[in-house]
Amino acid sequence: MKTSNLGYPRIGAHRELKRACEKYWSNKISLEDLIEAGKSIRAENWKLQQEKEIDLIPSNDFSFYDQVLDTTLMVGAIPERYKKARKSNKNLLDLYFAMARGLQKDGVDVIAMEMTKWFDTNYHYIVPEFTKDQEFELVSQKIVEEFQEAKDLGIQTKPVLLGPVTYLLLGKEKEEGFHRLDLLPKLLPVYHSILKMLADAGATWIQFDEPILSTDFSEKEKEAIGKVYNGITEAFPNLKILLASYFGDYGDNLDTVLNLPVCALHLDLKSGADDLDKVLEAGRLNQITSLSLGVIDGRNIWKNDFESSLRFIQKAKEKLGEERIIISPSCSLLHVPNDLDLEQNEKVLSTEVKDWVAFAKQKLEELQSLKILANTDYKSQQLFLDNAASMEKRRSSKLIHKTKVKQRLEHLEAKDYRRESSFDKRKILQDEHLKLPLFPTTTIGSFPQTKEVRQKRSQFKKGELTEQGYVNFLMEQTFETIRLQENIGLDVPVHGEFERNDMVEYFGEQLEGFTFTQNGWVQSYGSRCVKPPIIYGDVSRPVPMTVFWTSFAQSLTNRPVKGMLTGPVTILQWSFVRDDQARSVTCEQIALAILDEVLDLEKEGISIIQVDEPAIREGLPLRKKDWEKYLDWAIGAFKLSTSGVKDSTQIHTHMCYSEFNDIIQSIADMDADVITIECSRSQMELLDAFSEFDYPNDIGPGVYDIHSPRVPSEEEIIKLLQKAENVLPASKLWVNPDCGLKTRGWEETISALKIMVSAAQQMRETVGQPSN
Numbered sequence: 001m002k003t004s005n006l007g008y009p010r011i012g013a014h015r016e017l018k019r020a021c022e023k024y025w026s027n028k029i030s031l032e033d034l035i036e037a038g039k040s041i042r043a044e045n046w047k048l049q050q051e052k053e054i055d056l057i058p059s060n061d062f063s064f065y066d067q068v069l070d071t072t073l074m075v076g077a078i079p080e081r082y083k084k085a086r087k088s089n090k091n092l093l094d095l096y097f098a099m100a101r102g103l104q105k106d107g108v109d110v111i112a113m114e115m116t117k118w119f120d121t122n123y124h125y126i127v128p129e130f131t132k133d134q135e136f137e138l139v140s141q142k143i144v145e146e147f148q149e150a151k152d153l154g155i156q157t158k159p160v161l162l163g164p165v166t167y168l169l170l171g172k173e174k175e176e177g178f179h180r181l182d183l184l185p186k187l188l189p190v191y192h193s194i195l196k197m198l199a200d201a202g203a204t205w206i207q208f209d210e211p212i213l214s215t216d217f218s219e220k221e222k223e224a225i226g227k228v229y230n231g232i233t234e235a236f237p238n239l240k241i242l243l244a245s246y247f248g249d250y251g252d253n254l255d256t257v258l259n260l261p262v263c264a265l266h267l268d269l270k271s272g273a274d275d276l277d278k279v280l281e282a283g284r285l286n287q288i289t290s291l292s293l294g295v296i297d298g299r300n301i302w303k304n305d306f307e308s309s310l311r312f313i314q315k316a317k318e319k320l321g322e323e324r325i326i327i328s329p330s331c332s333l334l335h336v337p338n339d340l341d342l343e344q345n346e347k348v349l350s351t352e353v354k355d356w357v358a359f360a361k362q363k364l365e366e367l368q369s370l371k372i373l374a375n376t377d378y379k380s381q382q383l384f385l386d387n388a389a390s391m392e393k394r395r396s397s398k399l400i401h402k403t404k405v406k407q408r409l410e411h412l413e414a415k416d417y418r419r420e421s422s423f424d425k426r427k428i429l430q431d432e433h434l435k436l437p438l439f440p441t442t443t444i445g446s447f448p449q450t451k452e453v454r455q456k457r458s459q460f461k462k463g464e465l466t467e468q469g470y471v472n473f474l475m476e477q478t479f480e481t482i483r484l485q486e487n488i489g490l491d492v493p494v495h496g497e498f499e500r501n502d503m504v505e506y507f508g509e510q511l512e513g514f515t516f517t518q519n520g521w522v523q524s525y526g527s528r529c530v531k532p533p534i535i536y537g538d539v540s541r542p543v544p545m546t547v548f549w550t551s552f553a554q555s556l557t558n559r560p561v562k563g564m565l566t567g568p569v570t571i572l573q574w575s576f577v578r579d580d581q582a583r584s585v586t587c588e589q590i591a592l593a594i595l596d597e598v599l600d601l602e603k604e605g606i607s608i609i610q611v612d613e614p615a616i617r618e619g620l621p622l623r624k625k626d627w628e629k630y631l632d633w634a635i636g637a638f639k640l641s642t643s644g645v646k647d648s649t650q651i652h653t654h655m656c657y658s659e660f661n662d663i664i665q666s667i668a669d670m671d672a673d674v675i676t677i678e679c680s681r682s683q684m685e686l687l688d689a690f691s692e693f694d695y696p697n698d699i700g701p702g703v704y705d706i707h708s709p710r711v712p713s714e715e716e717i718i719k720l721l722q723k724a725e726n727v728l729p730a731s732k733l734w735v736n737p738d739c740g741l742k743t744r745g746w747e748e749t750i751s752a753l754k755i756m757v758s759a760a761q762q763m764r765e766t767v768g769q770p771s772n
């Protein structure tokens with residue numbers, strides 16, 4: 001039996017990668033320093049995995065920004081607009097960062113490539129762009145270099161490649177008249193060149209990630225998988241190919257993969273447990289020699305239940321024999337924090353809850369233990385007994401169940417899930433009350449979280465700054481931000497979210513049933529990380545969470561301040577969720593806690609309340625057959641959290657980072673009075689869906705990309721607004737950025753917002769006139 005790992009967190013135990021990248025981007029360190037930082041993280045990860053006796057240690061799981069963008073650079077799918085950046089940059093890394101973040105420097109002005117959710121996770125990848133005449137060429141040899149780098153350290157690794165079918169399908173056609181899968185014959189030679197180089201360098205195992213196999217496939221897609229892996233195994237008979245899909249079962253694609261001549265097949269037994277029995281049926285493995293059993297949850301932080309994992313392992317062992325079994329996490333450990341040993345403050349993560357969880361390093365130790373136990377009569381082993389005791393302590397803990405919360409859920413009725421009147425009636429009342437101009441301008445909530453803001457919070461948390469000192473500082477920031485928004489001319493100001501570390505963690509910290517960590521960072525995109533809270537028990541809201549800051553901001557202005565909350569589905573999706581009850585139940589508990597807050601804000605005179613739900617699309621199951629059930633409870637939870645308000649209170653929601661076309665009906669069912677939505681990177685493509693569908697309520701399509709420091713021009717914004725006005729009536733349109741401004745600096749924020757407001761003013765003057 002072998003142990004294997006599919007990928008290790010690459011940000012470093014103390015977010016070294018984040019710090020190095022951000023310093024490099026602001027010219028504080030050299031390229032050599034940045035490269036060195038990457039090298040040292042890789043070495044540390046490989047050595048740790050060697051120490052934990054992992055047999056198949058991954059390489060090329062490291063990335064300076066994103067593994068999909070790495071693949072784009074590897075195969076040379078560099079969009080035309082970066083040609084100038086390519087010429088002006090001597091090194092590939094600068095070109096790579098220009099593609100990820102856009103570039104405005106030395107006469108080059110290019111926007112970034114689109115970014116979207118990696119399957120149903122909170123990780124974001126850079127979307128490949130393809131043209132009809134797309135050519136591919138081997139540009140980056142990163143995978144070979146990193147394999148060699150590990151080898152030089154005496155560590156034989158298993159290079160990880162994003163499979164060509166997943167790579168193409170995750171991309172977008174940038175012009176009409178072709179399907180991206182048609183590019184396969186042109187793409188495959190580059191993959192073959194890379195495999196040849198890896199084979200020459202001494203690689204034995206290669207991991208191909210094809211998570212797209214967890215989604216619904218057409219016949220054409222099945223054929224493509226067949227072609228790719230038959231071709232590769234024929235061309236490289238000495239390479240051992242491990243084909244890995246994760247985040248679900250193989251479903252209808254199982255027959256296709258079982259017919260492939262690959263050496264090993266990975267099963268995600270955390271989200272596709274049924275696959276094991278199917279695969280073990282006599283004769284079904286055909287030419288596949290080994291099974292990789294993903295028994296350890298690569299996406300959640302709960303300690304592995306050895307009893308359940310060993311049952312899977314024993315079953316497979318009985319049918320196949322020990323030598324054909326590989327045990328592994330269900331997917332890359334990219335999605336969990338690095339090391340639980342760094343959590344040493346009991347006041348943050350109590351000893352009781354800490355005993356129930358495992359981070360990446362601990363998951364490697366679990367693999368090590370499972371390998372030992374699987375080869376013994378495990379029931380009497382101390383390793384096993386300790387694990388069983390932890391499981392039992394969690395099951396019977398008094399921390400988890402709250403009768404009051406459960407009773408409140410039992411008494412919910414249909415009327416709790418809908419607004420009193422229809423949108424048309426509400427809109428009349430809201431217009432009368434708010435008196436906003438056409439094309440009202442607003443922002444999505446957060447303003448720059450500068451180093452100073454984060455430092456003050458850090459000092460307060462460490463006890464170096466008093467609570468009063470911290471609150472005074474936040475009040476000053478809020479005061480100045482309200483004044484600034486008035487000066488810029490924004491119609492609906494916000495308080496700025498300066499008091500929040502993160503839009504989910506902040507709420508988690510104030511809700512019962514949640515706990516959090518000090519160092520539980522997980523990469524969200526590029527250098528940006530999040531520290532997801534842990535939901536371990538029944539959820540409730542003991543006291544108001546945001547009323548103080550929103551009311552304070554409202555007291556500073558006559559304009560209507562928009563209250564700012566995170567919605568129940570997003571809180572659920574961006575937390576580590578308890579696995580001892582259905583997600584839908586936990587979500588409903590969170591919805592009631594948010595409802596309490598919404599009603600308290602309304603009571604304090606706040607007449608616009610935004611309940612952000614950027615993660616609604618992300619939570620959508622990967623297979624269509626499971627959508628309805630999910631959408632039912634997810635949309636239900638949003639409605640539960642927002643429906644108790646008066647007709648005159650305007651509910652906004654906000655969504656970003658996803659493609660929403662396929663759930664437009666459900667978005668309409670949310671019945672938010674206004675939805676602000678990310679649109680600019682896709683040049684308002686999304687609005688076609690809203691218009692075709694005849695979306696009934698008001699919409700604020702994002703008019704500029706906030707992920708890039710680039711300041712948009714007024715013409716650009718006007719063009720986008722005209723595009724919007726062509727497909728939707730002006731009376732429905734709001735004007736706002738794509739998302740919150742927390743990652744931006746003040747200078748670019750102020751410039752961009754001034755331009756945005758001026759563009760809205762121009763639009764007001766031209767309403768009704770044909771645009772050209």
Ligand SMILES: CN1c2c(nc(N)[nH]c2=O)NC[C@@H]1CNc1ccc(C(=O)N[C@@H](CCC(=O)N[C@@H](CCC(=O)N[C@@H](CCC(=O)O)C(=O)O)C(=O)O)C(=O)O)cc1
Pocket residue numbers: 018122449451454455457458500501502503504505524525527528529530531574614657742743
């Ligand atoms: C909107 N998005 C979000 C997602 N998920 C979330 N959970 N939250 C989101 O907002 N998913 C989709 C998108 C992804 N986008 C982002 C955007 C921005 C970030 C981000 O800025 N992350 C920050 C960390 C935020 C945070 O929690 N900060 C804390 C701790 C700050 C810190 O690092 N402190 C220093 C000390 C301070 C100093 O001296 O400088 C330290 O601990 O070392 C806080 O503000 O208190 C990031 O920096 O990556 C994430 C996802």
Ligand SMILES: N[C@@H](CCS)C(=O)O
Pocket residue numbers: 444445446503564612614654656739740741742
């Ligand atoms: N209100 C949040 C939403 C981000 S998705 C913000 O502005 O940062």
Ligand SMILES: [Zn+2]
Pocket residue numbers: 444614654655656738739740
């Ligand atoms: Zn957003």
